[in-house]
Amino acid sequence: MxxxxxxxxxxxxxxxxxxxxxxxxxxxxxxxxxxxxxxxxxxxxxxxxxxxxxxxxxxxxxxxxxxxxxxxxxxxxxxxxxxxxxxxxxxxxxxxxxxxxxxxxxxxxxxxxxxxxxxxxxxxxxxxxxxxxxxxxxxxxxxxxxxxQLVFNQPVYNATLFEELGLDPNPKSWDEFLALCQELLDAGYTPIAFPGSDIGPGQFMNPMMMNNAPEEDIFDQLMAGEAKLTDEWWVKTLSQFQELNDLGYLNQDSLGTNHNGAISLVANEEAAMLATGSYAMAGIKEINPDIDLGLIAPITVAEDEMQWEGINTxxxxxxxxxxxxxxxxxxxxxxxxxxxxxxxxxxxxxxxxxxxxxxxxxxxxxxxxxxWMDRNTRFQPRYLIPNADVEKAVIASIQSVLGGASPEEAAEEAQQIVDQNIE
Missing domain, CATH: 3.40.190.10 (Periplasmic binding protein-like II)
Structure with missing residues (x-):
């Protein structure tokens, strides 16, 4: 003792x-x-x-x-x-x-x-x-x-750059979001600065899954055994993370990039979006006071399936x-x-x-x-995971996919942690 x-x-x-x-x-x-x-x-x-x-x-x-x-x-x-x-x-x-x-x-x-x-x-x-x-x-x-604090946990974007390129910061479907990223890449910019070594996975998962699993009690269902991470809603979310990575829309070595590094990429106008949240705006402006910023959210479903526009916390x-x-x-x-x-x-x-x-x-x-206070946003899903070990497993599954695992494998590994905690 x-x-x-x-x-x-x-x-x-x-x-x-x-x-x-x-x-x-x-x-x-x-x-x-x-x-x-x-x-x-x-x-x-x-x-x-x-x-x-x-x-x-x-x-x-x-x-x-x-x-x-x-x-x-x-x-x-x-x-x-x-x-x-x-x-x-x-x-x-x-x-x-x-x-x-x-x-x-x-x-x-x-x-x-x-x-x-x-x-x-x-x-x-x-x-x-x-x-x-x-x-x-x-x-x-x-x-x-x-x-x-009232935070919007969705990407910050360089509004100056979007205006120069004539880009609409309100994609209404997954296809539109991917097209937006491609236009940025073609113009010579990294579309998304993703701090995969620290807060990025736990932040970006929220807008990425908000319409794939629109039920606000999805993690209560998970802990009750009524939903699984191996179900379509989470496997699809992991697949879309993989798609962004495979298409080159995330910065190189995203898993080795921390939040400060990702902020610098946006502030230095190398990347067009930062995959964290509104709280990062001050850090970007501190480095580059002349940059204009806004908020954007990926829509991961077809336009007629969209229920949520963004994330609040x-x-x-x-x-x-x-x-x-x-x-x-x-x-x-x-x-x-x-x-x-x-x-x-x-x-x-x-x-x-x-x-x-x-x-x-x-x-x-x-x-x-x-x-965004007047738009249809939902409370950050990650904070509704009632078990800390499960929360870590969910976040780790994103990192696993970006590290090369298949969405199905990563989801299965995470679900094993869920099952252990339910038992």
Whole structure:
């Protein structure tokens, strides 16, 4: 038992060592457990978005000015580590008085561990669009977390280039999407920058499968044994990934390309589309401020079979740790972030849409992407996979196909993982 505890301690220590320092009196992880001088309460705020550090530093400074008795110590972890370790970090209540959660499997894991404080009765919940915060609710309707970000998980495209080439960014069928890619290739551009080594498979799978399996409960059916990855909907999706790759529409060595590399391909105008989502727009614009961007989605079926136009995700869900001894101070900080003025600062400085009401967007990218709020989009299917091992298997099957496996083989391997978890 002592060996097991030591191994667990070493594992958490290694993760803490990989985090990004934040704001507050001390920049090291786990340092926000005590109180400052003069009775000041220090709360720990943990999340995974390193790209948001500057704006959160600004907001935290403003919050501390308005609340001189509360100090906020922010710690940022790499997203993959955060997904796998948040529950461990939160368990004793000393870290993550305020924390964030991904929707889907991480939300379910943290919920089952009883680590969410119920926020249902808090006044600041009314600042949010009630239609956009359901991902943070329990089955019985408790508001356990508040999704701050509204993301569109579908490709970003170079609108300047599309206009120059006279291309329509609204393909209505798979044939039209393939024709669009071919025109880009013929013009000397890589049609799609695909970061296959990290987030690409888990992001691009969403618009690729949205019409192949239009039922929003498809992954519930999968876990109930009522659907299989070896069925047509997933084999077809894998076949279409293979088709894009075989036709040269993905960048070379896509499985060796990370997100930053793929962003650079689009920013440098070597690739026309980036197969991740709206959250990448800011990174592209940082490299190339003169590029105009928009959102596009592949339609993988015939025009008369299309049900969904795109993908939305409400994520970066703000929550209060149920095991925290500083819940009131933690709620004050969540309330501050939930005010329209501060949500607007966050939105415009990070180029993110948010779920808070009455926010005005300043950038052209956010304004242009806002049209997708009124289009027929569905919630990101990947986040509706309730089992983390199954989620990994689904994503791995895409990588297997791009690595040379047949769609049928990759689907069968992934289904074996599903069967093991059902049993």
């Amino acid at each position: 002592k060996k097991a505890l030591l191994a667990g301690s070493l594992a958490v220590s290694a993760i803490l060592a990989g985090c990004v320092g934040g704001s507050g009196g001390n920049d090291t992880a786990g340092s926000s457990n005590g109180s400052g001088d003069g009775g000041e309460t220090t709360i720990s705020f943990i999340h995974w978005r390193g790209e948001d550090k500057a704006v959160f530093d600004e907001l935290i400074s403003q919050f501390e000015e308005e609340n001189p008795d509360i100090s906020v110590d922010m710690t940022i972890y790499p997203s993959e580590q955060y997904q796998s370790t948040a529950q461990t970090l939160l368990r004793d209540g000393s870290t993550g008085d305020v924390f964030t959660s991904f929707p889907g499997s991480q939300f379910e894991i943290i919920n089952r561990a009883g680590l969410f404080e119920d926020l249902s009765g808090e006044e600041f919940v009314g600042n949010y669009n009630e239609q956009l915060i359901t991902a943070g609710q329990s089955e019985d309707g408790q508001q356990l977390a508040l999704p701050l 409400t994520t970066f869900m703000l929550a209060v740790n149920a095991n925290s001894e500083k819940k009131e101070a933690a709620k004050e900080f969540v309330s501050f972030l939930s005010e329209t003025e501060h949500a607007e600062t966050y939105a415009n400085e990070t180029s993110q849409h948010v779920t808070v009401n009455d926010v005005e967007y300043e950038s052209e990218e956010l304004s242009s992407a806002s049209e």
